Amino acid sequence: MNKNTVEIDFHPELELLRNRTETLRSLPAFDEKLNETGLHPLTPTGLDILQVNVGYMCNMTCKHCHVDAGPHRKEIMPRKTLQHCLDAYDMGGFKTVDITGGAPEMNPDFRWFVDELHQRGAHVIVRSNLTILVTNPKYRELPAFFAERGVEVTCSLPFYNRVTTDRQRGEGTYDRSVEALKLLNDLGYGKDGSGLELNLVYNPAGAFLPLPQQELEADFKRQLRDKHGVSFNNLFTITNLPISRYLDYLLRSDNLNDYMVTLVNAYNPVAAEKVMCRNTISVGWDGRMFDCDFNQMLLMPVEAGDSNATYIQNFDTETLMKRRIRTGQHCFGCTAGAGSSCGGSLA
């Protein structure tokens, strides 16, 4: 077993979400809701997306970050583990490899990894925070590197205005993000017919659910085009899950009860049926596999028999397809309203 790995049965945040207040205790359990709608136990439908979290280091420290990423984080996926991910990809089955972090670009083996995937013909998504792409000359080359390899770039941009964006992600973020978007546009990203996909990710900057994705996408498109001449393909609205730094915010601002009630009341079985953990495997920096990036943060690895079987070097399709997905009250974030996933709303 990897000596750096923390073994944990039940994350304190999960306990907090269930038990902290009278209101939270009075809410139905996520599994009960699944049960009522005929979805319990939650099981996989396929293994389509391999989401690799290549490290928690980031040039930013956003207020809502569920990874608790930042410049201080030293957890970086080593090349050996990246190789294990490639081996898992080679075993067939995955259609997409989704590279995330932190700022994935900060992993020293990032380009090597993207190249290896490109050579294998994989559909590669890189989740970029945009600002990193204009941070220094080393990273400024990346948009061209992505374009040459047909990488799909999915970027976070909290809002189409400066005030809201900078409040969530720090002073100067908006201007630098727009600069990065222009760089990507200049290479053909987000332009019709270029085949270079540029998507934006929106997270609410506060304790509320996103507006309907289509409506917000139309607003983003109009505003970014009119103000900056910037274009992109799709907007993905993502609901903030009540874990990590965002949970701290909910507690500090005394919003946790109301937020959880909102999520639970908005439970949507159509979204629940399509939650991303049903066709995704998320790999942590140390090689452990999780049902999703959120469970990764909660240190709840896949339920796949013994501890060794939870590591990517022991990847086995059959075992993973037979597993039960591990759920908790945080999962209500994925099933509220139109639902939420790394690819946006679900219903």
Place this chain on the structure above:
Amino acid sequence: MSNSYYDKSHLAKFGNITELQEKLGTKFFDYYNAVFEGGELSAREKALIALAVAHTVQCPYCIDAYTETSVKHGISEPEMMEAVHVACAIRGGASLVHGVQMMEQAKKLTM
């Protein structure tokens, strides 16, 4: 039963009003939802109008609801306050403009 006249949790139960007089309640909600769809005015503009009116009718439920809707639309706090001032100006002006009536009536009544 709460001890105060306003209970925050009532907002989430607004839909329950259809339990009595279902037809009328449903008609109201259908109408309500249609009003807030994007039309000649954008959903954002409607949110701001609703916020200003909420302050005029002094409905705490509507103030909470349309502050949240405004936030979702990325409307800044200064913008929201400006909308409240619009409500206030119209409301204050409506009082004040009656002052003309008072002036004329007083004039008529006195020597």
